[in-house]
Amino acid sequence: MNFPAELRYTKEHEWVKLEGDIAIVGITDFAQSELGDIVYVEIETAGQTLAQDEIFGSVEAVKTVSDLFLPIAGEILEVNEALVNAPELVNSDPYGEGWMIKMKVANIADVEALMDTDTYKEHVGH
Amino acid sequence: MEQTEALKLVHLNDVHVALGAKMVPFAGYSMPVLYTNLIQEHIGVRTGVGVFDVSHMGEFVVKGERATEFLQYVTSNDVSVLVDGKVQYSCLPNDKGGIVDDLLVYRWNENEYYLVVNASNIEKDWNWLQQNNTFGVEMENISEGLSLFAVQGPKAIDTLKKLTDLDLDSMEYYSFKSGTIAGIGDVLISSTGYTGAGGFEVYVWNKDAEAMWKAIFEAGAEFNIMPVGLGARDTLRTEMGYCLYGNDIDDSTSPIEAGLGWITKFNKEFINSEFHQKIKENGPTRKLVGFEMIDRGIPRQHYEIMDAAGNIIGEVTSGTQSPTLSKGIGMGYITKEYTKVGSEVYINIRNKYLKAVVTKMPFLK
Numbered sequence: 001m002n003f004p005a006e007l008r009y010t011k012e013h014e015w016v017k018l019e020g021d022i023a024i025v026g027i028t029d030f031a032q033s034e035l036g037d038i039v040y041v042e043i044e045t046a047g048q049t050l051a052q053d054e055i056f057g058s059v060e061a062v063k064t065v066s067d068l069f070l071p072i073a074g075e076i077l078e079v080n081e082a083l084v085n086a087p088e089l090v091n092s093d094p095y096g097e098g099w100m101i102k103m104k105v106a107n108i109a110d111v112e113a114l115m116d117t118d119t120y121k122e123h124v125g126h
Numbered sequence: 127m128e129q130t131e132a133l134k135l136v137h138l139n140d141v142h143v144a145l146g147a148k149m150v151p152f153a154g155y156s157m158p159v160l161y162t163n164l165i166q167e168h169i170g171v172r173t174g175v176g177v178f179d180v181s182h183m184g185e186f187v188v189k190g191e192r193a194t195e196f197l198q199y200v201t202s203n204d205v206s207v208l209v210d211g212k213v214q215y216s217c218l219p220n221d222k223g224g225i226v227d228d229l230l231v232y233r234w235n236e237n238e239y240y241l242v243v244n245a246s247n248i249e250k251d252w253n254w255l256q257q258n259n260t261f262g263v264e265m266e267n268i269s270e271g272l273s274l275f276a277v278q279g280p281k282a283i284d285t286l287k288k289l290t291d292l293d294l295d296s297m298e299y300y301s302f303k304s305g306t307i308a309g310i311g312d313v314l315i316s317s318t319g320y321t322g323a324g325g326f327e328v329y330v331w332n333k334d335a336e337a338m339w340k341a342i343f344e345a346g347a348e349f350n351i352m353p354v355g356l357g358a359r360d361t362l363r364t365e366m367g368y369c370l371y372g373n374d375i376d377d378s379t380s381p382i383e384a385g386l387g388w389i390t391k392f393n394k395e396f397i398n399s400e401f402h403q404k405i406k407e408n409g410p411t412r413k414l415v416g417f418e419m420i421d422r423g424i425p426r427q428h429y430e431i432m433d434a435a436g437n438i439i440g441e442v443t444s445g446t447q448s449p450t451l452s453k454g455i456g457m458g459y460i461t462k463e464y465t466k467v468g469s470e471v472y473i474n475i476r477n478k479y480l481k482a483v484v485t486k487m488p489f490l491k
Contacts, residue, residue, distance in 0.1 A: 062164050063164065
């Protein structure tokens with residue numbers, strides 16, 4: 001299982017990639033593997049400013065549905081529209097084409113406080 | 127982790143773990159829910175052959191001169207139409223208007239039957255049957271000693287034919303034979319299953335279970351045989367509209383409401399038969415129906431079913447994304463006004479009212 005070193009992780013199995021004050025957010029390889037075949041990704045919070053840990057959407061697999069929790073506070077700028085018709089991208093490329101949102105980060109230090117690769121690997125027992 | 131420690135293991139537990147199965151608690155057992163990928167396992171059964179270890183199921187032997195009479199009284203279907211070597215789907219009505227369990231009844235001869243019941247209900251069924259045994263029949267619970275493999279899919283017959291001289295081609299749906307398979311004697315095989323994909327179920331004593339499992343996989347290798355978990359078992363049975371005890375039927379549902387009128391025969395008396403006959407005569411106030419999503423969404427157990435005005439008219443009892451149809455399908459009890467095929471209903475999916483249409487089952491035509 002792949003957990004790129006340049007990313008930060010949450011205990012809810014989201015990843016964050018920081019580019020300036022913009023963060024790209026998705027779910028981890030572990031999360032997509034646990035969920036199985038993803039059928040719907042529903043994110044209707046574009047344009048909203050939300051607090052850390054607020055629900056920003058949901059991801060639905062054949063057998064389960066899970067909420068998506070915002071890893072850090074900020075404004076949701078963009079949602080990956082490709083996931084509407086190709087939600088399976090989250091399974092096939094969770095850190096690439098399966099990204100979920102781009103957001104403007106309220107406080108960069110929030111990102112630094114998230115788990116690094118080694119800590120996350122420990123969290124999921126890998 | 128007290129609960130985990132108390133879980134029972136199927137005889138081939140180590141085999142499943144070695145195959146990399148994800149094991150989950152189900153009906154008091156640690157069971158393989160998934161081996162690789164749910165959709166692949168589902169499609170594998172629909173198009174080829176897959177094997178489920180469903181050894182958690184319960185098996186009772188019922189013997190005695192009045193065995194037929196006893197089963198006529200405790201089950202809803204008409205046991206008198208069974209002949210030796212035939213199987214019947216039925217249920218055990220309780221005395222409160224509901225169902226103790228649904229089950230298969232195998233007739234060995236008029237004085238000996240085998241009952242196959244749900245794992246979660248083994249103890250409840252046993253006690254219920256004992257309590258109602260005023261017919262002097264002898265009962266034995268052989269669940270612990272038996273393994274059960276469901277070999278399902280269009281290639282199941284070609285797989286199993288390689289292993290036995292039993293004439294599988296001539297077996298009618300819902301019949302059984304006993305004999306030797308893969309050199310293992312005293313095996314029972316029935317043309318039954320819970321997938322709608324065709325195939326067989328193989329009952330084998332635990333001492334021979336591993337050898338049987340291996341032989342089936344060797345024989346099926348040329349058909350890309352695969353182990354299949356309970357996850358795909360659920361999506362497969364939902365596509366067929368088959369009831370799952372605990373979801374679609376339970377201690378409070380009448381078989382008439384559940385669309386199981388075809389296994390509820392009033393040409394004989396059975397436990398609480400008058401009550402169900404009245405429901406049939408008056409028409410049930412609610413019925414278990416199937417529905418397909420028109421809007422994008424997946425219905426799931428306990429979601430509310432609403433009318434166009436937002437009034438609650440029922441509840442989802444089973445629901446999933448259908449891997450074959452690539453849309454949400456479900457079953458649920460709905461008040462009778464909305465049960466006609468083609469009725470538009472709404473499913474409350476996380477506070478969104480998404481449109482669905484009442485559909486004739488099976489969903490898979």
